[in-house]
Amino acid sequence: xxxxxxxxxxxxxxxxxxxxxxxxxxxxxxxxxxxxxxxxxxxxxxxxxxxxxxxxxxxxxxxxxxxxxxxxxxxxxxxxxxxxxxxxxxxxxxxxxxxxxxxxxxxxxxxxxxxxxxxxxxxxxxxxxxxxxxxxxxxxxxxxxxxxxxxxxxxxxxxxxxxxxxxxxxxxxxxxxxxxxxxxxxxxxxxxxxxxxxxxxxxxxxxxxxxxxxxxxxxxxxxxxxxxxxxxxxxxx
Ligand SMILES: Nc1ncnc2c1ncn2[C@@H]1O[C@H](COP(=O)(O)OP(=O)(O)O)[C@@H](O)[C@H]1O
Ligand SMILES: [Mg+2]
Numbered sequence: 001x002x003x004x005x006x007x008x009x010x011x012x013x014x015x016x017x018x019x020x021x022x023x024x025x026x027x028x029x030x031x032x033x034x035x036x037x038x039x040x041x042x043x044x045x046x047x048x049x050x051x052x053x054x055x056x057x058x059x060x061x062x063x064x065x066x067x068x069x070x071x072x073x074x075x076x077x078x079x080x081x082x083x084x085x086x087x088x089x090x091x092x093x094x095x096x097x098x099x100x101x102x103x104x105x106x107x108x109x110x111x112x113x114x115x116x117x118x119x120x121x122x123x124x125x126x127x128x129x130x131x132x133x134x135x136x137x138x139x140x141x142x143x144x145x146x147x148x149x150x151x152x153x154x155x156x157x158x159x160x161x162x163x164x165x166x167x168x169x170x171x172x173x174x175x176x177x178x179x180x181x182x183x184x185x186x187x188x189x190x191x192x193x194x195x196x197x198x199x200x201x202x203x204x205x206x207x208x209x210x211x212x213x214x215x216x217x218x219x220x221x222x223x224x225x226x227x228x229x230x231x232x233x234x235x236x237x
Contacts, residue, residue, distance in 0.1 A: 023104040028077045041077045061175040061191040065211040069199040070226040075174035076105045083136035088169035093139040095173040097148035100141030113142030117160035152183050158190050178211040193221035200225050
């Protein structure tokens, strides 16, 4: 349940928005991102770990009401600081099978991945990709599929996540947007908590409210207000 509003936790600078930057040049490891931004991600990480409570928050899905609000960039940079700061084993899953992008942030291929969790042919070991960051492993989305919603709704998806939970201390899942699919309703019950990214200047408030209505609010552990023009990012929970 969203209870209130707490202070600014991230500041995004214009250099991150330069169109000529490739995805892998936008991670906080690339050298293109100012220290202040890295620090804000660190703060987000520590806020999340202090939110432990009843959820445990071992598996966190990062979503937004619609595409293009910063789910992927938030997932990537959060996963990096989690791996670096906690020294625990972190897995970053690309769960946005309609618009996969995690592999591009790490400059690797997405030939096999999450979708292959549902085929017996491929062993989990062989679809995990090292990220180049200590303690951080990637599970790409894998090849294109006709119906990503069916994959998420398949009981084997949940089983796959349970297996991965045994091998990793934390799992961050870059997830589909809440609208227009029902994926997040299902995913919400599989993960321990949902982090909602809201782009303050573009996402109409009503849309956020509607999107939140469609989710079980107990699952939402925090909201990142991604407000790059005002160079302000806040979290409320
Ligand atoms: N706070 C921000 N500052 C600068 N660029 C941002 C910010 N948030 C998102 N972007 C950029 O906007 C685009 C969409 O972000 P992305 O993370 O891919 O969104 P989503 O995964 O929700 O579709 C990307 O090019 C990303 O680099
Ligand atoms: Mg994305």
